[in-house]
Amino acid sequence: MRILTLVRQVLDAEESVRIRDGEVDLNGSKLVVDTMDEYGVEQALRVRESGVEAEVIALAVGPERNQDALRTVLAMGADRAIHVMTELMLDPIFLSQVVAQVAQNENVELIFCGGQQADWDSHALGAATAERLQWPQITWTNGLEVHGQTLTGKHDAEDGSETFSVELPAVITTQQGLNEPRYPTVPNIMKAKKKELRVETLEQFHIGPKLKFLSAEVQAKTRLHKILDGKDAPAAAAELVRLLRHEARVIA
Amino acid sequence: MILVVVEYANGKVSKSTYEMAGCARQLGREGPVTALVLGSGVAAIASEVALVFDQVLVADHADLAQYDAEVWAAAVAQIAREGEANTVLIGGSRSGREYSPRVAVKLDAPLLEDAISVVDANGTLTAERYTYLARVTEKVEADAPVVVVTIKQGAFTAAMPGNQVAEQFDVDLNLPQRRVQITGKATEKSSRIALTEADIVVSGGRGVGSAEGFATLVEGLADQLGAAVGATRAIVDAGWRPYQEQVGQTGKTVQPKAYIAIGISGAVQHLSGMSKSKCIVAINKDADAPIFKISDYGIVGDVNQIVPAMIAELQK
């Protein structure tokens, strides 16, 4: 079985966001593999390690620096990587065409991608990819087992958690709780340098974007910062209740 | 037409449905603002939304008793095509955000996801949305004959029920086979007001010490205020609270009038679910906790002393 895991390179959550010319400026900031995608990579490796004959292919779509992310994932244990090079900002509906085409070209049966992108905060990629392939999808997965052609597991739904069963091929979107992604070890980082990383260009896919990005800005709401000292608990509590009642007027 | 897929839960129309109606009215695109009710035994839901929409399409079938992404996407895309919709509005709930991309692909339409504002200028839709864990506001444009939009809960003014009653029409659907079998469900019923609909949310983090601490402090305060309760991922993972109460990147997004954070550090992933709250209040013993940076009010102190004192003050 071939497994495709999507890898997006994003701003480290601890870094602050800078804007330049109406766009988020990532130059000089620490970039990492989206944590949400790491769960997918780890799960793909676990499927392979559980004895299922599997090849794990990592896919990244974006500027050249994405190859750092792919090398990280190869060092975690992916077998090979594909980089579709583009400087364009891709909306998820557009991106799903690339992912679906790669999945078809590579005869993939299982796709993992993160449940929510850490940069564009989108949930759409997994579902859009599944639709293009006419496959079922499971979102927000936090437990997964493969038995032959059947996947079973657990995922979060609207109002709680559900257990599911679905036949391959399928798209799985991953989230925290699914597993603990491993760190690449030094010998594996060395080995990863020799693994195949194939570069393609977006032009090969003959597709166009669905959205136009107009601008980005950081809009922090100004906060009052009235922080009281709580050494005298009853006095502080009384003052806070007074402020919430009569100044903010948010409680009765 | 502008097609709105009605969201409801436990036999009640969700606030998001009225917000979508508000969004549709304010957009002012061509055609009737049309509600689509999908489900089984949904007559009461249909009559309720008839007071807000221009017309109501109802698909009341046993096969629609349980939500499924592929079934919902097929139904919505079919109705959008048949009614030549120019806009399809879907709620920003977890399921809405799960099946809406499929609808967009089926209709070869752009998807404006999680919009906080949408305007139409000569047939082009421009939407704003939060990105980078809700730290950035981005503006995007979609220019197409039909656009699929999901709206962020709480971002749009809800339309008020009027005294006009819209006509209802039954619709026939060609539904696909379900491929995902749901083999079990663990939902915890809460007698409290829903997290995403509450005016006040009291949330607890690891600082409450234990599941018992949460019950006394967070639920105790919430009871006094008639508030919903929320939790951080840390304590959901620890099993102190059910997942439905989780606020943040991988949980719910809330935007209440007041968000009261008790023993919560303020990690970016938590903030992304609550940073747009109108008034933020924090109680934490660490004056340097990041939560204070986005707070309007707060107390630096031990939750075990401060919160009982607040409850006592409110009871006076």
Ligand SMILES: Cc1cc2nc3c(=O)[nH]c(=O)nc-3n(C[C@H](O)[C@H](O)[C@H](O)COP(=O)(O)OP(=O)(O)OC[C@H]3O[C@@H](n4cnc5c(N)ncnc54)[C@H](O)[C@@H]3O)c2cc1C
């Ligand atoms: C991909 C990903 C997704 C995530 N999604 C979410 C999410 O959706 N929601 C979420 O919440 N987190 C999420 N997290 C986890 C997040 O990073 C934090 O770990 C989590 O929010 C911390 O929870 P906490 O504030 O309860 O705990 P801590 O960070 O441990 O903070 C506890 C706080 O309590 C204070 N405290 C302790 N004792 C007392 C006392 N007696 N009195 C007063 N104050 C006290 C401490 O000073 C501290 O600030 C996610 C992480 C990742 C990597």
